[in-house]
Amino acid sequence: MSTYSEAKQKIIKELKVALGKGYSPTAAELETPPDSTMGDFAFPCFTLAKGLKKNPAEIAVEVSAKIEPKGWIEKVSAKGPYVNFFLKSEVFGKNVLEEINLDKENYGKAKEGRKRRVMVEYVQPNTHKEVHVGHVRNFFIGHTVVNLLNSVGYEVIPACYIGDVGAHVAKCLWALKKFHAEEKPDNWAKFLGEVYTEASQYVEDHPEVKEEIAVVQRELEAGKSPWVSLWRKTRKYSLNMFKDVFKELGLPIDVWYFESEVEKDGKKIVQQLLKKGVAQESQGAIIVDLEKEGLGVYLILKTDGSALYSTKDLALAYLKEAQYHPDRSILVVDSRQSLVLQQLFATLRRVGFKKDFTHLSYDFVTLKEGAMSSRKGNIIRYENFRDTMIDASRAETKKRHPEWKDKKIEETARLISFAAIRFGMLRQDPAKKIVFDMEEAMSFDGYTGPYLLYTYARAQSILRKAGSVKPKIETKKLVLPIEHKLFFKLSEYPEIVLKTSQDFKLDRLAEYLFDLAKTFATFYHEVPVTQTEDKETMAARLALIESVSQVLKNGLWMMGIETIKEM
């Protein structure tokens, strides 16, 4: 049990004794007071007051008088309708630091998932298009979810699903052949994205070419040359680019799925659903009628017999089940797909899937001018964004460390940029849209990734400068309020991880880390650790700093951010 949970248990035990048989308090009822000077935990007396028909403030006074401070509890006091508990730094802090020191990078992990297998599909770019900042949000949310679920004891299978067939591919190849047959660009993947945009715009102005493109699509589906060979070649350029991007972002991907692999099976499954009576014909197409569930009509095959997203989604679900039979399946997809995914889940349930399906929905990244769209070409390419960020952090790093070698500057700038990019995308509720602003993204002050890295680097710096004094857990030397505050913040981490792994409100994790960093920064300015005269006190403070470092590192790792010792 974490120190945090243990502290709650101890408080509950005291409360039970004080309250007697009439009321049985639970750990879930304990709250954290709005200000740390009010105590570490608070027990609200409202429910109790209702039962007893008494003023909650009076009850709080009575209850607090009945509890004698002992063990972990240093003080109990009533404030308004709350009974506030103050934990004793010496013993509570000792437990926290020892727990962190023992668990190290495993601090905060749990066994909640009991090895249940969960599949997380979170990387779904289309070939022949570019990777933009919108995809990046999807990647980071998924990556963090994978880390969280792993940390709380699930067996996680992270997967990607590449859109390598369909209308967009046909459009791109058609334009490639028509307008750029002889071209040999340096950056093929980027070039394909541009051709796709060009084609989309051309079609808007010249609707008469639609049929030409439809022919390309049909021939592709039928496996006819020369389109198939062109498809193979160009698909590879996109896939190579994806691999580079995934690698540099460190995205965990255990399984690769492709739309091209599931198209045929999808059509077969549609036929099976027809036979079973789950699906039916309607206006020449095949649908699943989900009116009963309030989900309308789910279209799963076109009138001309060709596949839709839904056709392939069905086949993919079957394939995942056959290969991995996960207990739970999570799809990280933007909120616009909400209806079709609910339709997919409902259909799967009708044919007997008893899995736990979750659509982890997030809102889109837009620009100030409005939505980004590859069709319109008004996208912020990931690679441009990354380069802009690296340029900014390289300049800053060079200024601060003129003596550093280029290689070190480059590596540091890269990590700072990635921290900024990731933190920027993860620091707000996935349910809310992000209006992307390059200026804002390039800010490294305040609530940002670089600030957290900086805090970590300063903590590391103190540990280096401490010289011969080594960290030692000696919490009776740590009596300052700010030190107590740090103990408490550190103790909360496992709870934050667990909660976030359940509701996927990833912004909570970001906010927690920032809060911890800020608390540490206050400590940093109030307490000149390396100048501490009493060496035992200094050693104790160093131990506290070590723990703060560890938790910052663990939490940032969860978000896919690597810490650095100097910056």
Place this chain on the structure above:
RNA sequence: GCGCCCAUGGCUUAACGGAUAAAGCACCAGUCUUCGGAACUGGGUAUGGGGGUUCGAUUCCCUCUGGGCGCACCA
């Protein structure tokens, strides 16, 4: 038309149904013979409107307004 999401200071965002609504940016004023100034401290007339449930509502319900998105052959 039906459905889903969103609305909090100038801007971007927090707040298990609970205490004085909390931060960052920007702005102003300070701190420091710096364990690293990407820092710290201080500075504020903010919950879109109206009802309801509740001892208590930013949070839940209804309604209105204003945005975003989805609703049959696009992905």
